[in-house]
Amino acid sequence: MSSAEIEAPLLRVTGLHKRFGENEVLRGIDLEVRRGEVVAIIGPSGSGKTTVLRALNGLEVADAGEIAIDPGLHLDFQYPLTEAHRYGLRDRSAMVFQNYNLFPHRTVLQNVTDAPVRVRGLPRAQAVAEAEALLARVGLADKRDAYPYQLSGGQQQRVGIVRALALKPELLLFDEPTSALDPELVGEVLQVIKELADDGWTMVIVTHEISFARQVADQVLFIDGGVVVERGEPKRILTEPREERTARFLRRLL
Numbered sequence: 124m125s126s127a128e129i130e131a132p133l134l135r136v137t138g139l140h141k142r143f144g145e146n147e148v149l150r151g152i153d154l155e156v157r158r159g160e161v162v163a164i165i166g167p168s169g170s171g172k173t174t175v176l177r178a179l180n181g182l183e184v185a186d187a188g189e190i191a192i193d194p195g196l197h198l199d200f201q202y203p204l205t206e207a208h209r210y211g212l213r214d215r216s217a218m219v220f221q222n223y224n225l226f227p228h229r230t231v232l233q234n235v236t237d238a239p240v241r242v243r244g245l246p247r248a249q250a251v252a253e254a255e256a257l258l259a260r261v262g263l264a265d266k267r268d269a270y271p272y273q274l275s276g277g278q279q280q281r282v283g284i285v286r287a288l289a290l291k292p293e294l295l296l297f298d299e300p301t302s303a304l305d306p307e308l309v310g311e312v313l314q315v316i317k318e319l320a321d322d323g324w325t326m327v328i329v330t331h332e333i334s335f336a337r338q339v340a341d342q343v344l345f346i347d348g349g350v351v352v353e354r355g356e357p358k359r360i361l362t363e364p365r366e367e368r369t370a371r372f373l374r375r376l377l
């Protein structure tokens with residue numbers, strides 16, 4: 124067996140449960156993500172996809188189950204979570220939100236450098252240099268002093284991606300990154316995400332863009348009603364689903 128085969132996955136999620144009041148949103152989610160792997164999560168609205176991502180980023184605390192990030196972080200939600208645990212998740216992952224979540228009264232550069240300087244303690248000059256390099260990479264070097272309202276949705280989301288990259292996470296989480304965009308702006312954002320995949324970033328992407336999932340994902344999960352109904356290689360899941368629920372969902376998207 125090669126070392127790649129015995130290497131622990133970067134992320135291992137086991138039996139994740141989450142309820143909001145009476146609403147049991149996650150009913151035992153299992154997920155493994157290897158280093159460099161791209162996992163796409165698809166499923167109907169309200170099925171729990173965003174809640175999975177938020178749990179991975181420490182924005183929601185699961186009620187039961189385990190999340191492990193290799194090496195060294197192992198959370199078992201049957202025990203109370205400490206702040207240190209929560210920050211452990213935030214330190215190692217970064218989220219790109221559906222609505223960009225940029226600070227409206229701060230410039231692009233301030234949006235990108237805020238967390239590296241304030242949370243990670245990076246010297247400002249270094250944070251600025253790194254931010255500028257990342258902005259150049261997504262074609263936004265000339266927008267560093269612009270405010271979010273001066274940018275198109277596609278540009279704002281590219282800033283959202285740069286802000287996540289500036290944290291140098293091991294795991295990038297995308298929550299429907301193109302669903303708030305006008306159709307003509309979707310492509311530029313998907314292109315950036317595709318390049319990140321080619322560069323070897325480990326990513327979990329919640330998306331309704333099925334052809335994109337097919338192109339970039341190594342593994343697709345179909346979630347419905349808080350459970351993983353089906354998982355596998357995109358080509359198989361998306362063209363020959365085994366489960367009727369998956370087939371019905373895909374037919375509706377066509």
Ligand code: ADP
Nearest residue numbers: 143146148166167168169170171172173174175
């Ligand atoms: P999806 O991303 O698949 O659309 P979500 O994970 O956003 O689904 O939501 C799953 C369910 O959890 C929905 O019924 C939603 O209303 C509910 N939910 C999500 N977040 C909260 C919250 N903070 N409080 C109460 N209910 C929530």
